[in-house]
Amino acid sequence: MIKQDRISLTIDGFKVDVAPGTTVMQAADRVGVHIPRLCYHPKLSILGACRICIVELKKEGRMVASCSYPVEEGMVVVTSSPKLRRYRRDIVELILDNHPKDCQTCVRDGNCELQNAAYSLGVRERLFEGERKSFARDESSPSIQRDPEKCILCGRCVRVCDEVQGVTNLWQQFRGFESVAAPAHNNEIKHSVCIHCGQCVNVCPTASIVEKNTTDELFEALADPEMTVVVQTAPSIRAALGEGFGYSPGTPVTGKMVTALNLMGFDAVFDTNLGADLTIIEESEEFLNRLESGDDLPLITSCSPGWISFMETFYPHLIPYASTCKSPMSMLSSLIKTYYAETREIDPEKIYSVAVMPCTAKKFEAARDEHKTDWGAPYTDNVITTRELIWMCKCMGINFRRLPDSQFDSPLGVSTGGGDIFGTTGGVTEAALRTAYEKITGETLDELDFMAVRGVEGLREATIELAGREINIGVANGLQNAKELFDRLSAGEKQYHLLEIMACPGGCVGGGGQPYPPEDTFSLDPELVKSRAKALYSIDSNKKLRKSHENPAIQELYTYYLGEPNGERSHQLLHTCYKPNKRRGIR
Amino acid sequence: MNRDYSLSSEIVQSLQDFSEKNRPESYLIPALQMVQESYGFLSREHLDEVALLLRVPYAKVTGVASFYHFFNFKPSGENEIVICTGTACHVRGAGAVLDRFLEELQVKLEQPTEDGRFSVTDARCVGACAQAPVVIIGEKVYSKVTPDDVPEILSEYGFEADS
Ligand code: FES
Ligand code: FES
Numbered sequence: 047m048i049k050q051d052r053i054s055l056t057i058d059g060f061k062v063d064v065a066p067g068t069t070v071m072q073a074a075d076r077v078g079v080h081i082p083r084l085c086y087h088p089k090l091s092i093l094g095a096c097r098i099c100i101v102e103l104k105k106e107g108r109m110v111a112s113c114s115y116p117v118e119e120g121m122v123v124v125t126s127s128p129k130l131r132r133y134r135r136d137i138v139e140l141i142l143d144n145h146p147k148d149c150q151t152c153v154r155d156g157n158c159e160l161q162n163a164a165y166s167l168g169v170r171e172r173l174f175e176g177e178r179k180s181f182a183r184d185e186s187s188p189s190i191q192r193d194p195e196k197c198i199l200c201g202r203c204v205r206v207c208d209e210v211q212g213v214t215n216l217w218q219q220f221r222g223f224e225s226v227a228a229p230a231h232n233n234e235i236k237h238s239v240c241i242h243c244g245q246c247v248n249v250c251p252t253a254s255i256v257e258k259n260t261t262d263e264l265f266e267a268l269a270d271p272e273m274t275v276v277v278q279t280a281p282s283i284r285a286a287l288g289e290g291f292g293y294s295p296g297t298p299v300t301g302k303m304v305t306a307l308n309l310m311g312f313d314a315v316f317d318t319n320l321g322a323d324l325t326i327i328e329e330s331e332e333f334l335n336r337l338e339s340g341d342d343l344p345l346i347t348s349c350s351p352g353w354i355s356f357m358e359t360f361y362p363h364l365i366p367y368a369s370t371c372k373s374p375m376s377m378l379s380s381l382i383k384t385y386y387a388e389t390r391e392i393d394p395e396k397i398y399s400v401a402v403m404p405c406t407a408k409k410f411e412a413a414r415d416e417h418k419t420d421w422g423a424p425y426t427d428n429v430i431t432t433r434e435l436i437w438m439c440k441c442m443g444i445n446f447r448r449l450p451d452s453q454f455d456s457p458l459g460v461s462t463g464g465g466d467i468f469g470t471t472g473g474v475t476e477a478a479l480r481t482a483y484e485k486i487t488g489e490t491l492d493e494l495d496f497m498a499v500r501g502v503e504g505l506r507e508a509t510i511e512l513a514g515r516e517i518n519i520g521v522a523n524g525l526q527n528a529k530e531l532f533d534r535l536s537a538g539e540k541q542y543h544l545l546e547i548m549a550c551p552g553g554c555v556g557g558g559g560q561p562y563p564p565e566d567t568f569s570l571d572p573e574l575v576k577s578r579a580k581a582l583y584s585i586d587s588n589k590k591l592r593k594s595h596e597n598p599a600i601q602e603l604y605t606y607y608l609g610e611p612n613g614e615r616s617h618q619l620l621h622t623c624y625k626p627n628k629r630r631g632i633r
Numbered sequence: 634m635n636r637d638y639s640l641s642s643e644i645v646q647s648l649q650d651f652s653e654k655n656r657p658e659s660y661l662i663p664a665l666q667m668v669q670e671s672y673g674f675l676s677r678e679h680l681d682e683v684a685l686l687l688r689v690p691y692a693k694v695t696g697v698a699s700f701y702h703f704f705n706f707k708p709s710g711e712n713e714i715v716i717c718t719g720t721a722c723h724v725r726g727a728g729a730v731l732d733r734f735l736e737e738l739q740v741k742l743e744q745p746t747e748d749g750r751f752s753v754t755d756a757r758c759v760g761a762c763a764q765a766p767v768v769i770i771g772e773k774v775y776s777k778v779t780p781d782d783v784p785e786i787l788s789e790y791g792f793e794a795d796s
Binding site: 208214215216217218219220221228229230231232238239630631632633 | 677680681684685688689690691692693694695696699700701702
């Protein structure tokens with residue numbers, strides 16, 4: 047058989063040349079024709095379940111699902127005809143007939159893929175009235191909320207949880223009319239192996255899986271005159287928030303974001319970046335100690351709460367290797383109810399501490415017992431996602447694009463470039479290396495960009511020289527990649543010294559709480575993640591201070607409050623511990 | 634009645650053997666069949682054990698098990714009432730007979746009564762089409778059953794309707 051390099055076919059009268067193995071849908075994308083799709087997702091395996099992507103093959107005179115049909119030489123494809131539109135409309139109508147009729151009051155009103163499909167295919171009436179599926183909502187998790195009645199069985203959540211995250215908490219349960227994508231035994235999420243990463247939220251086409259919304263509580267707190275309401279924003283929020291207001295991905299909107307938060311009525315706007323700088327001080331100290339003693343290597347980073355749950359459930363034997371550092375959010379929150387409260391003479395019980403995070407797992411982290419004050423309140427009272435912040439701005443009539451820039455408040459709003467890059471995969475490692483290098487050598491580091499650890503690939507390795515020692519680093523984002531890294535680790539072929547694990551593909555910039563992808567992009571799109579990361583690297587390179595230990599606010603913090611890195615007080619406030627999950631995972 | 638549902642050591646051994654195989658997942662259905670054969674049904678604990686031993690994610694195990702009709706998740710009652718719903722029996726009104734059993738016993742298909750004494754299940758053609766509709770309880774075969782026969786059949790097994 048002769049192997050062909052290119053296959054040429056005609057799509058809607060246009061000739062196009064593509065590589066063999068390309069699907070008809072991909073070829074059509076190439077010509078600029080967007081065939082409707084629901085179950086298809088470019089980063090997941092092909093399921094071919096919804097059939098809304100049907101096209102006509104002119105020569106054969108039949109219809110095929112374009113997402114799963116490979117191109118053939120000389121094929122003549124028609125993507126739009128009265129017949130196709132009618133069939134696609136029928137498919138969507140049938141889905142809608144088994145779907146709640148609450149579009150106007152649904153959280154995804156306006157950005158639901160099912161609603162968009164119905165609109166663009168011209169579904170203008172509902173024909174059938176019959177039995178609809180009936181399932182209870184699952185509100186058991188502090189992070190993720192499931193409404194199986196809105197599930198259209200596209201299987202994207204199932205595939206992302208399995209193929210990208212390697213968690214496989216969701217699978218299609220039962221059969222026929224009762225089919226539902228759910229955890230084992232159709233259990234509540236609370237009783238499942240969910241790690242709260244929220245990637246299922248990102249790929250769900252409808253509102254069947256969304257984050258647990260906590261904005262009501264926040265509105266109440268903001269209106270309470272008794273409370274000092276403070277907020278912190280994670281590094282990656284500034285790189286993605288703009289997308290919610292029509293900015294193209296990768297537009298940094300730090301100044302406007304701070305103004306918006308001021309307008310919303312927060313008493314102080316702090317920067318999680320400072321927490322990140324602090325994490326670097328503590329973690330690089332921890333790293334250098336372990337390097338010296340040779341114990342518990344590799345050090346594994348601990349800022350991604352999705353990864354922490356993954357470890358506790360599937361890899362409990364790695365617990366001793368994880369850094370005991372709290373995440374930047376939790377470090378900063380601890381300081382807000384102690385240091386900040388004391389210096390400003392505010393009763394810490396009257397502080398309501400809010401964090402805007404790119405992450406659904408942060409909601410879970412905030413609720414953990416390890417992150418509670420002596421009086422039993424959580425250090426972080428409320429975590430909202432980037433999506434929730436966008437919605438709150440809209441709800442309050444804030445005209446984001448018109449806002450002037452403002453600065454973060456002191457003393458917890460000062461940060462270095464090292465903190466900014468935390469939001470992307472490889473960033474924690476790079477920031478740690480900048481500080482570790484100077485600590486260990488006592489020399490000034492001039493070349494700050496550790497290009498070897500940058501990139502958006504899911505799994506990267508680098509070897510870096512640190513004071514004459516070779517340091518082997520592994521960086522993984524997306525937990526399926528982390529698994530592969532752990533396989534290499536247990537194969538024992540080389541000694542790793544530092545592993546950076548981020549649960550979400552691309553790191554926090556691709557987090558489970560980030561904006562639904564703007565048009566022409568999709569969740570998990572490497573280009574989308576790259577542009578958000580680029581925004582962070584540009585913020586970093588434009589800063590005068592780029593090494594965490596040069597942060598003057600941090601220096602002050604240690605001098606007047608914390609004492610030594612890894613000292614007694616910092617241990618009490620900035621470090622934590624982990625425990626294996628009782629319901630252990632499989633691997 | 635003593636019902637110990639923990640997996641026997643032979644089953645545990647076979648599951649472990651499966652898990653060493655190249656793609657343990659492809660042994661999932663045989664594994665579930667094996668467990669069901671020896672216990673008559675699959676409990677939640679059985680399913681979780683199978684997942685752990687076979688090293689297949691929990692959700693996949695219950696997903697696969699609940700997809701196939703031939704797996705049951707409840708122990709059957711002491712008296713399992715099998716109603717044939719094959720073509721011949723169906724045409725002659727097996728559906729109404731089935732409904733009457735469920736109604737009398739106040740249960741759903743394949744769910745035992747609260748006292749665990751009865752359960753109702755359906756079957757495809759049992760090979761007695763001339764006698765349709767057919768009901769089988771234990772060794773006993775009832776032929777040409779009508780809904781009105783149901784209370785009498787049940788009373789043979791000591792069942793009294795509440796009302
Ligand atoms: S998108 Fe092709 S079948 Fe769903
Ligand atoms: S159909 Fe019932 S015995 Fe054949």
